[in-house]
Amino acid sequence: MRFFEFKTPRKTMLEAKGMFGRLAGDPYKNANGKTAELVQVVAFPDATQGQFEDAKARDEAIKQFEEEHKMEMHGAKIEWVNQPNAGTLAFGIAQLQDSDGQHIYWGRYLRQVGADLMGVWDNKQIPAGWALMTKSSQKLNIGLDPQTLIRSDRRFKGSEDIIRTVESNLPDEYKNVLTEALKDSAQGKLAEFPGQWDKQEAIRDYFGEIMGPIAMIGGAVKGQADDARNQLADGQNWRDMEVFWPMSKNYNLVDSVFIAGNGQKIGISSKGGQGASASAKNIYDAAVKAEKEGNTELLEESKFTVEIVEAISKYQATVAPFVLGKRFKLIDDATEEEIKGYMKAGKRDLEGISSKCEKLLEPFNVQLETVGFNAGYALVSALAKLIAKEVNANPEFSKGAIALLNQSSIIQLYTKLGKRGEDAVVNSFEAVYPPNFQGSIELDGSKNYYSSRIGGKFSFKFKK
Numbered sequence: 001m002r003f004f005e006f007k008t009p010r011k012t013m014l015e016a017k018g019m020f021g022r023l024a025g026d027p028y029k030n031a032n033g034k035t036a037e038l039v040q041v042v043a044f045p046d047a048t049q050g051q052f053e054d055a056k057a058r059d060e061a062i063k064q065f066e067e068e069h070k071m072e073m074h075g076a077k078i079e080w081v082n083q084p085n086a087g088t089l090a091f092g093i094a095q096l097q098d099s100d101g102q103h104i105y106w107g108r109y110l111r112q113v114g115a116d117l118m119g120v121w122d123n124k125q126i127p128a129g130w131a132l133m134t135k136s137s138q139k140l141n142i143g144l145d146p147q148t149l150i151r152s153d154r155r156f157k158g159s160e161d162i163i164r165t166v167e168s169n170l171p172d173e174y175k176n177v178l179t180e181a182l183k184d185s186a187q188g189k190l191a192e193f194p195g196q197w198d199k200q201e202a203i204r205d206y207f208g209e210i211m212g213p214i215a216m217i218g219g220a221v222k223g224q225a226d227d228a229r230n231q232l233a234d235g236q237n238w239r240d241m242e243v244f245w246p247m248s249k250n251y252n253l254v255d256s257v258f259i260a261g262n263g264q265k266i267g268i269s270s271k272g273g274q275g276a277s278a279s280a281k282n283i284y285d286a287a288v289k290a291e292k293e294g295n296t297e298l299l300e301e302s303k304f305t306v307e308i309v310e311a312i313s314k315y316q317a318t319v320a321p322f323v324l325g326k327r328f329k330l331i332d333d334a335t336e337e338e339i340k341g342y343m344k345a346g347k348r349d350l351e352g353i354s355s356k357c358e359k360l361l362e363p364f365n366v367q368l369e370t371v372g373f374n375a376g377y378a379l380v381s382a383l384a385k386l387i388a389k390e391v392n393a394n395p396e397f398s399k400g401a402i403a404l405l406n407q408s409s410i411i412q413l414y415t416k417l418g419k420r421g422e423d424a425v426v427n428s429f430e431a432v433y434p435p436n437f438q439g440s441i442e443l444d445g446s447k448n449y450y451s452s453r454i455g456g457k458f459s460f461k462f463k464k
Contacts, residue, residue, distance in 0.1 A: 019094055019108070019121040021455065026285025028096060028126075029132040035133075036098040041121075043092045044112040046372050047367045047453060051089035051112040058089050064242065065093065067104070073214050078107040083127045087111055092121055115318060115377075115454040122154040143171055144178070145206040146255070149442040155259065156243040159186035159217045166210060177205065185211050185426075189221040200417050200424040207274035208415035209255040212270050213243055215429050216258075225431035228411050233260035241266075252279035253410060267410040268434070276440060278460040280312035284407035285334075296420060298407060302400030308391055308443065309401075314336075317448065318343075321383045328390045330383060331356070339383075350375055360386065372452035381449040383459065388445030398440040399422035401460070405437045412436065439464040 019025050026038040044061055045052060052058040066077060078093065088109035096104040107122045123132055143149070149166045156162045163186065167179045181191035191211065193203055215221050216238045229235065242259040252256075254267035287306045290298045301304065311323050322339075325331040331339075335356045342353075349368060350361070353375065360382045367373070391397050412432040418425050440463045448456035 013076040018123055019092065019125070020117040020453075022044040022094075022123075022132075028130050031129040031131075034098055036096040036104055036130075039095040040374055041092060041094045042452070043090060043117055045090065045113060046346055046374065047113050047115045048344060048374065050114065053089075055084065055086060055089065058084070058091065064089065071102040073105060074102065076105075077114060078105045079127045080107045080109070081127060082109055091190070092117075094126075111171045116456060117453060118448075118455050131450070141175075142202045144174070144202050145200075146209050147247060149207075149210060150245045151392075152248075153244055153247050155244045157242050158239055160215045162210070162214060164267050169348050171197065171415040175193075179410060181207075182211060182214055185220060187217040188215075190426040190428070192420075192426070195422050197419050197422045197424045200419070201272070203424055204417050205413050209245070209270040210271060211426075211431060212413045213238075213256045213258070213413055215433075216268075216413070217243075219429050221429045223431055225411060225413075225435040228266060228409075228431070228433040232264045232266050232409055233258075234262055236260050236262075236280075239255060249366050250299065251281065252277055253282045253405075254372065259286055268407070269410050269412045271412055271414045278401070278405065278437075280309045280460070281459060282410075282459070283309040283404050283441075284313040284410070286404035289409060290404065295407070298403060302396075302404050304396045305395060305404065307401030314459045317454050318380075320458065321380050321387060321449070324387045328387060330360070330386050330390070331436055335360075339376050339379045341376070342379065343374060345376075347375040348373055350378075353379075366451065370451050377449075377453060378451035380454065381446075381451055384445035384449040386445070388443040391443045398442065402437055404441075405441075406435055408435060410435045 022038050022041060024038060028036045028038070030036075034166040036302070044065070052061060062078065066073065082088075088111055090110040090113045094106040094108075094110045096106070098104055106127060108125060110120055112239060123368065126132075131176055149169045150162075151165075151169060152172070156165075159182070161378050163182045167175060170178055175191055179194060181193060184191045193199070197205060212221070215410060216225060218239075225238075229238065233241065237256060242262070243256055244259075245256045246254065251267070253269045255270040258266040260269065261265065283305065287299065287302065287309065290302075308324070309326075310329070312320050315323055322331065322336045326333070326336070335354065338357060340353055350358075350366070357379055360379055364382050366378055366382075410433075412435050414430040414432070416427040416430065417429040442463055444459045444461050447459045448454065
């Protein structure tokens with residue numbers, strides 16, 4: 001049960017994925033001024049076992065871990081962020097190294113360990129006094145995002161109920177200023193934030209996801225927003241539609257959704273900074289829209305793209321690589337069964353694997369010492385990367401993905417802030433419809449497929 005340090009390339013991560021989605025080197029800071037960097041986060045037992053037989057076996061495993069790491073821990077214990085009970089028969093350990101070179105260990109009791117650990121350990125569930133210090137996390141720590149201020153997927157009609165809900169969840173120090181900003185937005189006025197210029201990024205990037213739709217309801221957003229309303233909602237006013245904020249990151253590009261009387265869902269992609277990444281759902285939903293509208297020309301032009309995103313959307317994260325792997329003749333049925341067998345058995349080495357499996361791993365530097373290493377997961381990870389390489393080598397994929405997104409039922413809503421002394425002020429809201437996604441889109445096979453677990457489905461990334 002030894003830890004092995006690893007190095008992970010830096011890249012943007014969705015904060016919502018939690019501690020198991022964090023990367024080596026992510027910075028933390030304590031209220032006392034001490035800083036630390038994450039080394040790694042692992043779970044016990046592995047996904048094939050799922051959980052320990054009972055609480056006694058779990059506690060014995062923890063004792064064994066602390067005994068094996070007593071030199072690095074200098075007599076200290078794991079600092080737990082929750083209390084165990086009879087049902088928490090697994091646990092996760094986060095290892096950090098502080099500015100003095102000392103190792104710190106945080107623990108969280110879990111019900112069980114599965115292939116997908118994203119979201120089971122929230123970023124905020126860390127010992128008191130510590131805070132994640134990535135740029136996006138610092139903005140999130142202010143608590144101005146819909147997940148903090150709306151808290152549910154429930155549908156609202158009109159702005160009054162939305163404002164009441166947000167006001168009840170706002171921190172006291174922001175309650176008056178931000179509530180007034182929403183009330184102004186609901187009346188079609190451009191909001192002001194006295195003395196809040198130092199918070200302007202959080203206001204624009206997170207609070208804007210709530211303020212923008214309210215401004216649309218209040219009539220402050222015209223132009224192409226009206227074009228979308230007329231085309232998609234038969235001219236129905238925004239104030240007469242229902243609106244909700246998805247709590248799940250499955251929506252990715254979409255931060256809020258209006259539902260028209262004709263049943264049409266109109267996604268709002270709120271823009272402040274760089275915006276979110278696309279998902280298979282975004283692209284597949286756009287293909288479904290094209291099919292409903294009888295846009296056979298677009299579907300024919302994006303045939304390859306639709307084939308890929310349909311497989312990713314319809315199949316589980318553990319299944320899609322096998323479906324696409326056989327599509328590109330990277331594996332056959334026998335190799336699929338071999339890999340699945342290794343996943344189930346929790347094979348920890350590469351001894352005795354077939355020549356076809358050896359070929360899958362050949363381009364990659366496999367680290368057998370990775371904590372929780374599973375030969376099956378390693379092979380799926382390799383397969384996912386090879387699939388992405390095949391897909392991205394065909395320029396038709398990116399071309400089709402961009403074309404589909406640009407005819408989707410999405411409004412890109414830009415919140416433009418300006419500075420007046422120390423005040424942040426809304427200069428304008430600018431709506432773009434049809435959406436105007438630019439650059440290229442690539443399939444990413446490395447983000448969620450690891451040699452120790454499967455963290456989620458294939459992802460996509462925009463490239464300019």
